[in-house]
Amino acid sequence: MGRRNEHTREELREISLQAAEQLVAAHGLAGLSTRKVVASIGYTVGSLYMVFRNLDDLIVQMNERTLDALYGKLATAVANRPSPVAAIQALAQAYLSFALVETNRWLALYEHRLPEGQTVTDPFTEKVARMFELVQHHLALLCPQRPAADIALAARALWSGIHGICVLSLDRKLESVGGRSMQEVAGSLLDNYLAGFVGRN
Amino acid sequence: MGRRNEHTREELREISLQAAEQLVAAHGLAGLSTRKVVASIGYTVGSLYMVFRNLDDLIVQMNERTLDALYGKLATAVANRPSPVAAIQALAQAYLSFALVETNRWLALYEHRLPEGQTVTDPFTEKVARMFELVQHHLALLCPQRPAADIALAARALWSGIHGICVLSLDRKLESVGGRSMQEVAGSLLDNYLAGFVGRN
DNA sequence: ACCTGAACACCGTTCAAGT
DNA sequence: ACCTGAACACCGTTCAAGT
Numbered sequence: 001m002g003r004r005n006e007h008t009r010e011e012l013r014e015i016s017l018q019a020a021e022q023l024v025a026a027h028g029l030a031g032l033s034t035r036k037v038v039a040s041i042g043y044t045v046g047s048l049y050m051v052f053r054n055l056d057d058l059i060v061q062m063n064e065r066t067l068d069a070l071y072g073k074l075a076t077a078v079a080n081r082p083s084p085v086a087a088i089q090a091l092a093q094a095y096l097s098f099a100l101v102e103t104n105r106w107l108a109l110y111e112h113r114l115p116e117g118q119t120v121t122d123p124f125t126e127k128v129a130r131m132f133e134l135v136q137h138h139l140a141l142l143c144p145q146r147p148a149a150d151i152a153l154a155a156r157a158l159w160s161g162i163h164g165i166c167v168l169s170l171d172r173k174l175e176s177v178g179g180r181s182m183q184e185v186a187g188s189l190l191d192n193y194l195a196g197f198v199g200r201n
Numbered sequence: 202m203g204r205r206n207e208h209t210r211e212e213l214r215e216i217s218l219q220a221a222e223q224l225v226a227a228h229g230l231a232g233l234s235t236r237k238v239v240a241s242i243g244y245t246v247g248s249l250y251m252v253f254r255n256l257d258d259l260i261v262q263m264n265e266r267t268l269d270a271l272y273g274k275l276a277t278a279v280a281n282r283p284s285p286v287a288a289i290q291a292l293a294q295a296y297l298s299f300a301l302v303e304t305n306r307w308l309a310l311y312e313h314r315l316p317e318g319q320t321v322t323d324p325f326t327e328k329v330a331r332m333f334e335l336v337q338h339h340l341a342l343l344c345p346q347r348p349a350a351d352i353a354l355a356a357r358a359l360w361s362g363i364h365g366i367c368v369l370s371l372d373r374k375l376e377s378v379g380g381r382s383m384q385e386v387a388g389s390l391l392d393n394y395l396a397g398f399v400g401r402n
Numbered sequence: 403a404c405c406t407g408a409a410c411a412c413c414g415t416t417c418a419a420g421t
Numbered sequence: 422a423c424c425t426g427a428a429c430a431c432c433g434t435t436c437a438a439g440t
Contacts, residue, residue, distance in 0.1 A: 027317070028314065030314060030316075110368070110372065111312065111314070113229065113231065113312070115231075116228070152381070153381055153385065153386060153389050154389060154393070156366075156381060156386050156389075157362070157366070157386050157387075157389045157390040157393070159369075160362065160365040160366040160368075160369045160370075160386060160390075161358070161361065161362030161365050161366070161390055162365070163365040163368065163369060164361040164362050164363070164364040164365020164366065164367075164368060165357075165358070165361040165362070165365065167311070167361075167364065167365060167368060168360075168361045168364060169361075171311065180353070180354055180357060184354065185354065185357050185358050185361060186358075188354050188355060188357075188358045189358040189361075189362055189394065191397065192355070192358070192393075192394045192395075192396075192397030192398045192401070193390065193393045193394045193397060194393075194397070195393075195396070195397030195400065195401055196392065196393030196394060196395070196396030196397035196398075196400070197393045197397075199396065199397070199400065200393070200396055
């Protein structure tokens, strides 16, 4: 057998990633497998390994696409905001809303762990850094005379905080009882942190 | 074959959980399997199902033990603190330090997802709630005349924030570049949030 | 009652063989 | 060069059979 040649290498990569994204969106990262991907694109197991090094490689590439989509949402959300505070609030809301709408794909970003020794790929860290700088930039606009180290620390605290709110809100295991929305909690975090940060130069 | 009777049901449960904890501590949740557990305690696959409903059940029970250990650390850390703020800081530091020391077991709390329809067990949510109330209690001491809803919201924001800092710091994938320690970032979050929260009644 | 181990349905990965 | 599908080593879960 063999020799179908219906798709180029690049097309095969594309439809594989699309199939993976659909599987993850529908059933979570745990519902993804090489055999399900190839079944849904009409190929057999071996073919996946022509295009991806292994399943981890496929997941990393899928997650890179998710990061790109997330960055797109953040970038448009932050554009043309009247003030740095409004910009930061818009970033947080966009992050929450992406996590809420694309829950399973967003979760896959954090659920996937590389095997023991392996380290993360460069484009991946670059995409993460790019998002992080979005926050940092608007925080610097808010407090122009603050040293860069202060800004970096605050950006990291806020970013991590918003992220934590998403994680715990979307994980029904830890969703602590009192039913407040993600948005409320995030608003409280931002408002109070920024009040403290700005007020204490 | 059969009939060994070297261990009671309860002993079997105990050594299985201990073996699981060792496997997770050494290789992460992904390194845990029913077959590895039984191999390390000298039984065969079938025996596990005398004591646990399935692997998920074993993991949930293991995670409950981790939650108990974490609660113990938090409770002793918070005891006899001179002020509510000191108590809250001690809680945060204890949480960070547990995550840092028991990284893989702590990660397993969040990595494990129940299968599709299944919901979380009651003792589990209760243990989470108990930890959460620790924060809430000391926040209430800090601001006695604030309405309970404010306190609950703040506790959730802070708790989620500290959690997010742990998650992102321990995940090498997302560890944003500038190398600040978890403790520094958490300190920044607490100090600024509390300054904002207390100052704005 | 306790425990085994074969059996089944999955899984990721490799690779000789076919076109 | 492309693709298949058998093969291998794993996995979770069940259950007839043994003591």
